[in-house]
Structures are given as structure tokens and as C-alpha cells.
Amino acid sequence: MKNLFEAAKRGAAQVALIPDAERAAALEAVADAILAHSAELLSANAEDLARMDPQNPLYDRLKLSPERLEGIASDMRHVAALPSPLGRTLEDRTLPNGLRLRKVSVPFGVIGVIYEARPNVTFDVFSLCFKSGNASVLKGGSDADASNRAAVALIRRVLAERGLPEAAVTLLPPTHEAVGELLGAVGYVDLVIPRGGRRLIDYVRDNAKVPCIETGAGVVNTYFDAAGDLEIGRRIVLNAKTRRVSVCNALDCLIVHRDRLADLPALVAPLAEKDVRIYADEAAFAALSGRYPLLESATPESFGTEYMDYKMAVRTVDSLDGALAHIARYGSGHSESIITADAAAAARFQAEVDAACVYVNAPTAFTDGAQFGLGAEIGISTQKLGARGPMGLCEITTYKWLIDGNGQVRP
Amino acid sequence: MKNLFEAAKRGAAQVALIPDAERAAALEAVADAILAHSAELLSANAEDLARMDPQNPLYDRLKLSPERLEGIASDMRHVAALPSPLGRTLEDRTLPNGLRLRKVSVPFGVIGVIYEARPNVTFDVFSLCFKSGNASVLKGGSDADASNRAAVALIRRVLAERGLPEAAVTLLPPTHEAVGELLGAVGYVDLVIPRGGRRLIDYVRDNAKVPCIETGAGVVNTYFDAAGDLEIGRRIVLNAKTRRVSVCNALDCLIVHRDRLADLPALVAPLAEKDVRIYADEAAFAALSGRYPLLESATPESFGTEYMDYKMAVRTVDSLDGALAHIARYGSGHSESIITADAAAAARFQAEVDAACVYVNAPTAFTDGAQFGLGAEIGISTQKLGARGPMGLCEITTYKWLIDGNGQVRP
8 A cells, every 4th residue: 555655645746736727627627527437337336325224314425316417526626716726825934134935835745535435526526636636545435336436437537648647636444444544644645534424523633643634523503692693693593503503613502591491492493383392401401391393301422412413412401611611522623603682691602612613692503614714625624733623625725835046044 | 522522622711811911920830839839839840760771861851850840830920921823803804885804813722732741841832832822732752641641730720729720731531542532522622732752743633533733853954055164065965864853843964066076075064073874876985985084875865864963965966956856855945944045056956855844055954943933833734724943932822813793695
């Protein structure tokens, strides 16, 4: 496997130097090829599907179709057209001795991505890494291996036809051993991003020797303050919980100020139409009892759980301090929101909550690269080193200092 | 030890909210206390010194003196007076739906630093972390433990007198077990920075579960191009190699274009006065033989070595490509320089060398936080995730997104 990493490193050095227009044209060509060779991709995907029980909830994520391939090609053209994240001058100054210092954005080099049985991610990660001048090393799920092999073969064919380095994208075998090699590839791999569930993320964080970014896991809270507007609250809670339950920015726990328990039934009423099950603490249970259909008592596990489902916990607090303490204990540093008309409470909430995205009177559903204007998204970082929150093209670049002199020396 | 980490995390939440003026005043008060209680610090230091052989090269680094304490206090006042790195608005935009997004700099939280027997680092790291709103957890060398305990006790006393959280700084026991706990303190420690030799850095990188930044190790090359100016080259090579040999930006290998071998004796002549020993490859050896006093033949280990001494390798290449290949193979991504009058060669060098700092016609001696105008320096990062190159106060902050709405929902 070391040969693959060495080739990826050499490929990365070449990819970094491709002019942006050529990069964009190559992505357009790959998009064309996806449509022109869709039969090939669908037939490989059929092999994978044949090995999976159609009742498996992953089946739908694994499945490609002509429409999905059109979507993938269209996403790739969108990435191709984004402004280049490279060569941005982040600082430029000249020292008194005449030395000029410029801090300029450059690619990371080789980015490893570990993900599950979603063949669209293969195209997605390739396009984002390639557009940002990085080579990608992909470790997909074994369930999608035939699809991934077909996808990467197609991409490499298009690159080779254009005289571009095939090592811009490398598919590793879908084995546990490959994960270990990738996480230990110090000197070859500059960044690893796990895309998947909590277990995968924890495993990568605990075992990576190369730098990694934790993404995605979101235990998301929304606090309805003593001064919360009920109408705004109803809209936000409904949107944050039910817009898409399977995404990491979805609401997991509604925190409610004790003084507003009388409004709690109205606050959560819209959720009943979506069959959201509520796990309420004692005070909230009493307030909702007989007034909300799908009600259960919360257990200690109800808080700190990422539901990914039509389920939500409700926690009662006596004050903003109580809400802040709950979030500090149970939140995952992803997205947190306060609903309040009290500017001082909003300011304290934003100052004191330690999370990537801290909202006032808006649903956490907005935590998303496209919504944030990043153009595209490779993941949502929940750590503080490197990018935090939604990661687009700029967030998978680093920088270097370019220093120009004419013989100055340091005293 | 978990209690210490929990306290540090609570302390960090408080430190983040201290207004900058109060933070600066506290650092001034610590500086005053260092001078007022220097006897206490020197007596603790004497305990440490008594346990070390004065012939040990670490003895001088371990030793405190009234003058050194004055220097430490003065450095602390300097940090106190720097602009706050917190609350900088890095982006501010309003989406078409009226949502306002601000990306604002905030502290990391808890920063762990692992270092060796240099008690000045204790004050240094505390002041940089405190000024940037972070709590620090320090793991110093066992040789300096009495000095470190006295230093941290003094700092905590001053903080407590001012009603500030003592947990702003925590000293761990100087044990290997403490290192393990620190590296595994997921959820409590937001960043670990090793300050020390290659072995420590590798150990931290390989074992940390918390995010870490590799710092310091520098295998530094300078390439004298076919179009290099000899006078500029002489100045740069002398400065880069001999200004201070024990620092990470010091020159380790001079790469010379074959067409300039005739100039090599003149290029390195100034080094002879400083008794620099040269390990030359075959072609360079032939060029220098009889013309440079301290000459030896290079072995394969001569390249890729960080000398930290009056020693330097010389490597001959046939082209800029050869120099780039040498640097890609042996450099550590710290600082690299080209001496050339050829603008195209300079541009290629800066585009293709993958290092934190890439110089043209200037010595790598400038890779330093103060020189770069960062005000102070906690280390020099040789990795790409997070800060790269010299790290000042801004480089030990992260950011969060603050999103303000009035009930917008996502379609």
C-alpha cells in the first residue's frame, strides 16, 4: 500500500500545479463521462445491490440510477465552476528591512477520506479535492466497492486522456487494514476526514497518526428562553427537527425555560403532525401530558443522543445558566440555538456556548456549506483545529509563507 | 488527573470571558510578582540545579538568574500589551433571507503543552495562552519540576488575588503517565503542542487522541541556483547557518547547482571562521578539497539531518528539478530558501516547495514569530492542519460562526 501513498504524494505535487481552468475543464469532462458511461456505472452498482438485502436501510443510499448520476454530474459541474480556493493572498506585508512576506493559500496535498456505502461520495470527494488542488485517497465501504471501483476507474481514464495525473484519485481496498495504513501514513497523507457515524469518527480520532478532522456528529440543542417568541419558536423547532431528520444539524433536544412550560404544548404542537416522539423530563412531561400524543418520560440517555429520527428530548431549566450548563455537558460542539427576544440573553448565549455554529432565533438546519455560501461541502467539522463548522473548498486548503528578499540577513 | 482536566475546562470557559484589559492587567501583575518573589523562584530553581550535573548541556537552559527573571517579566509585559487576538470578525455577511453570519475568533479552550527542562517556557506558555483566552495545562520536564511548581504556584496566587480562575494554568506531574493522560483527554483538551526534540514530537503525534500541532523540527535547505548571486549567497549562507545553530530555522544542507561548483569555495568561505564542519557529496568535496579546512565526505545520513550544531551538508544537483527533488525527499516542511537572480526559477521554487516558509534571496533565519510581526511565538508549526509556520497569539485561537435571525426557516 505504501506504493499507492507514494504515487498519491507525487500526484498531489502535480495536481497542485494544474491551472484552475484546466482543473475545471477536467471536472466537466468527468461529468460528461459519467453520463456517457452511465451503463458501466449502473452495472457495477447492480453488482453491489445484488449483494445487499433490499430491506437494509443502506440499500437506498447505495443505489445509483440514471437520475442520480445526472445529479452527480450536475454537482460536479457546479464544483468546477466555483472560484478557485488556491492562490488567495491572506496577508501581504513588507518589513522595514524590505523583506516581503506573503501568506498564500495552497492545497493540503493528499487528503484521505473514509466513508460508508454511498457511491455518490466518491465523485463528490474527488471533485472537491481536485478543485482545491489536492489528491484524494478514498476508503469507501465494502458494500459499495464495485460501484467505487467503476467510479474511480472512470475518473482516472478521463484524467489520463487529458494528460493529467491519474494519482489525483486513489481507491484503497475496502478493508480494515487499509484504514490502518491510511491513518498511519505519516509523511504521505496530510489530512484524513472520516465521514460516517460516531464509531468511525472516534476510531479515526483515536488511531490516526496523520492530522484528522472530526466531522458530522451533532448532538444539537435549541433553547426556548424565558423571553422566547412563541410563533418564532414553533417555526424554528418544527424546521430544526423535521426538515430532514437524518442530517447532523437536526434538533435532538429542546431546552425550555421553566417559566414557559405553559407554552410548551403550543411550541411542540406542529411536531405531532410529523409523528415526532418526545422524551420529556419530569416538568415537561407534566406540561405535555394529555396535550401531546407521542409522549414518553426521558431517561438519562435521552440527552446527549443524536437521534437521526423523528424523536426529540425535552429538558426543563430554571435559567439561561441551566441551558448553558446542559449544552456544555451534552452538546457535541456542532450547532446550538436560542430563541429569545432578550438581546442580553442572546449575547450571553453566543459568547458562552462553545460550538461551531451558535444561532439566535434561527434553526440549526442552516448549518450547511451551501447555505453558508461556501459553494459546496465536504463535511461539518466539530473540532477546533483547522476548519470549524461547514467545510467547503477553502477549508481543505492550507497556506504557506512566501518571503522575498534581496540578501537581507537577520541581526 | 481527570479532576485536573475538568477544572481546566471550567477554567477555560471563565478565562474566555475575561475582558482583554483585565487579562493584560493580570499579566502585568504576574510580571510584578516574578520580580517581587524572585528569591522564591530562584530557591526552587536551585533545588533543580542541585540535582543536575553542571556539565550537562541542559544545565544552562535550566538555570534561572535575576537577569533571566527580569527578561521573563519583560516578555510577559510585552505579551500583555499585544492586541487581543479574540473577537476579530473574520467574515460578516447577510444572506438574502436576512440571516446574518459572522465568523469570529475565539479561544481554543484548553491547550496542553509538553516541554523540556526550561522553566522560562512555563511563564511564556502561560502568558500566550492566557492572553489568547485559553487555559493552559503544562507538562514540563522532571529536571525543572521544582522551578515549574514555584512558577505555577506564583501565577495562581496572583490570579486568585485578583478573583480570576486559578485553573487558567495547571501543572501536571512530570511523569510519562501524565503525558498519556493529556494526550487522551478527549473532550477536555482542545489542542496539544509538543515543544522539544524529534522523539517527543513523534511520540505526541503518534499517540495523541486530542488534536495536536507538530512544531519545530527543521531540516532546512538552501539552494544556490545556477543564477545565484555570489555575494548575496555568502551573506545568506553564513547568516542561515551560524546566526544561532541551536534553533530550528538554522541551515542544515546547502544545495548547489553543478555549474556553480567553481564558486562553492567562495560561497562557504565565511563559514570557516565559525569552524563549521562541512559534509560534502562527491562533486562538492572535489570542489572544496584543499580550499575549505573542515571538510568531510557526506554519508547518506548527512542529508535529512537536523544538525543543531556548527555542521552542514553540501549536495550538488544538476538542475532546479534536482534541488526540488532533494527538498521533497529530505526537507521537513519548515523553511527552504533559493538564492537566484532568475525570476522564473524563484517562482517555480516558491510554487513547488511544500514547506511552511519558502524564501527567495533571504536566509531561513527569519522564520520566527517576532520577525514575522506576530508579536510573540509559541512554536513553529511544520504541519498543515491549523497554523503553519510561526505561531503567535492568533494561531492559538479558533473561530465560531454566530448566526442571527428573526425566525427564518430553511426550505
